[in-house]
Amino acid sequence: MGDVLRTIDASFAQPLNLDTLAAVAGLSVSRFTARFRSEVGLSPHRYLCLVRVRRAQDLLRAGLAPSVVATEVGFFDQSHLCRHFRRVLGITPRDYVVARQDGAALRAAPRHARAERRDTPCHVA
Numbered sequence: 776m777g778d779v780l781r782t783i784d785a786s787f788a789q790p791l792n793l794d795t796l797a798a799v800a801g802l803s804v805s806r807f808t809a810r811f812r813s814e815v816g817l818s819p820h821r822y823l824c825l826v827r828v829r830r831a832q833d834l835l836r837a838g839l840a841p842s843v844v845a846t847e848v849g850f851f852d853q854s855h856l857c858r859h860f861r862r863v864l865g866i867t868p869r870d871y872v873v874a875r876q877d878g879a880a881l882r883a884a885p886r887h888a889r890a891e892r893r894d895t896p897c898h899v900a
Contacts, residue, residue: 776800776810776811776814776815778799778800779796779799779800779807779811779819780815780822782795782796782799783796783819783822783823783826784826787823787826787827787830787848787849788827788830788847788848788849789849790849791823793807793808793819796811796819807819824859824862824863825863827848827849827850827856827859828848828859828860828863828864830847830848831844831845831848831850831856831860831868832864832871834847834848835868835871835872835875836875841853841856841857841868841869841872844856844868853868856868
C-alpha cells in the first residue's frame with residue numbers, strides 16, 4: 776500500500792479513480808479496496824478526502840481564500856470543500872480561519888469513523 780499512499784499524497788489535487796489506484800497496487804479493484812481498508816482503516820475515498828482537508832488547512836493558514844483552496848486541493852468547489860472539511864474537523868473552513876485568527880483552541884475532534892459511513896464522491900470513482 777505504500778506506493779498507493781505515495782501516489783495519493785503526491786496527486787491528491789488530481790482526479791484519481793479506483794482503477795488507477797488498484798493498478799498501482801497491482802490488484803483488482805475489489806481486492807484493492809478491501810486491502811486498502813484493512814491496512815489503512817479508511818476507504819480510499821475517505822483517505823483521499825482526509826489528505827485534501829489536511830492540505831486545505833495548510834493553505835487556509837497561509838491566508839488563501841476558501842474558494843481558491845477548494846480548487847487547489849482537488850475539490851469541485853467551495854461547497855464541496857466545506858462539506859468534507861466539516862465532516863473531518865467538525866467545523867467549516869471559515870470557522871477554522873476565525874478560530875486561528877482569534878487564537879482559539881480548536882476543540883473539534885476528527886470524525887473519521889462517522890464520515891466513513893457517508894461515502895460521497897471526492898473524485899474517486
